[in-house]
Amino acid sequence: MPPMNQAHTEKSTGHPGAHRDAVLATLQAWLEPGRFQDVGPNGLQVEGRAQVRRLVSGVTASRALIDAAIAFGADAILVHHGLFWRRQSGVVTGWLKQRLQRLLAHDVNLFAYHLPLDAHPTLGNNAQLGQRLGFTPEGDAWQRFGEQQLGFLGRSPCASLPALCAHIEAVLGRTVTAVAGDGRPIRRVAWCSGGAQGYFEAAIAAGADAFVTGEISEPQAHLARECGVAFLACGHHATERYGAAAVGEALAAEFGLEHRFIDIDNPA
Numbered sequence: 001m002p003p004m005n006q007a008h009t010e011k012s013t014g015h016p017g018a019h020r021d022a023v024l025a026t027l028q029a030w031l032e033p034g035r036f037q038d039v040g041p042n043g044l045q046v047e048g049r050a051q052v053r054r055l056v057s058g059v060t061a062s063r064a065l066i067d068a069a070i071a072f073g074a075d076a077i078l079v080h081h082g083l084f085w086r087r088q089s090g091v092v093t094g095w096l097k098q099r100l101q102r103l104l105a106h107d108v109n110l111f112a113y114h115l116p117l118d119a120h121p122t123l124g125n126n127a128q129l130g131q132r133l134g135f136t137p138e139g140d141a142w143q144r145f146g147e148q149q150l151g152f153l154g155r156s157p158c159a160s161l162p163a164l165c166a167h168i169e170a171v172l173g174r175t176v177t178a179v180a181g182d183g184r185p186i187r188r189v190a191w192c193s194g195g196a197q198g199y200f201e202a203a204i205a206a207g208a209d210a211f212v213t214g215e216i217s218e219p220q221a222h223l224a225r226e227c228g229v230a231f232l233a234c235g236h237h238a239t240e241r242y243g244a245a246a247v248g249e250a251l252a253a254e255f256g257l258e259h260r261f262i263d264i265d266n267p268a
Helices: 020-031 063-072 094-105 115-119 125-132 161-172 197-205 218-227 243-255
Strands: 043-046 054-060 076-081 109-112 143-145 151-155 177-179 188-191 210-213 230-233 258-261
Touching: 020 043, 020 076, 020 109, 020 243, 043 094, 054 063, 054 243, 063 076, 063 094, 076 243, 115 125, 115 243, 125 151, 125 188, 125 243, 143 197, 151 197, 161 210, 161 230, 177 218, 197 210, 197 218, 197 230, 218 230, 243 258
Parallel strands: 054 076, 054 258, 076 109, 188 210, 210 230
Antiparallel strands: 043 109, 143 151, 151 188, 177 230
């Protein structure tokens, strides 16, 4: 007997859907997780019902997102930040138990892709962020830099740091923490979403005039001042809202799913 509120049929959703294994195979083919050395498992993290008709995408598999997906009647959730990371002890207690308990009780699949979702050349967090911020490729495709080629390079739509900060704040709806460089015109911009402040030196080496990411740590302010390249921290969550949504839309088109991106606000 299906769990409460989860007995969906093609008639009730109006969407034909697909088998969980077909959805997983497509995600694996698109995102190629085997190419990456990552800090957690990519793919199907929690197995739910076999047939997927309603899909929710979001940034993090938080309890709030899981509850919202259950209320929507989702058969599957697709996120960037899943439940399992190498630093964890492996015990299922507290917050992890609560999240897993909800997924298992409602038979909901959880798909999670970390670095593969950052790196995809069109659907990934960085490609989608670059499009929304109006960055343009320096050729036929984005140039890449940094470890595992996660960072992207392009042309800035704004020539000055104040203008670029104002533009990003308008697009993302978040205050930008900026450390000015030497005041040079902003022509070439490098970016890598989320907690990629450690990519700053690689961005400098790649010839960027400014680097855009989600977070800043203590060393980056000094590097910006000493190397002349501006550093912009625009929010971890704010810079990673777009990849899962884009992949969710692509899956919906591929399999005839009903898809909804649910943004759980996060000040980080």
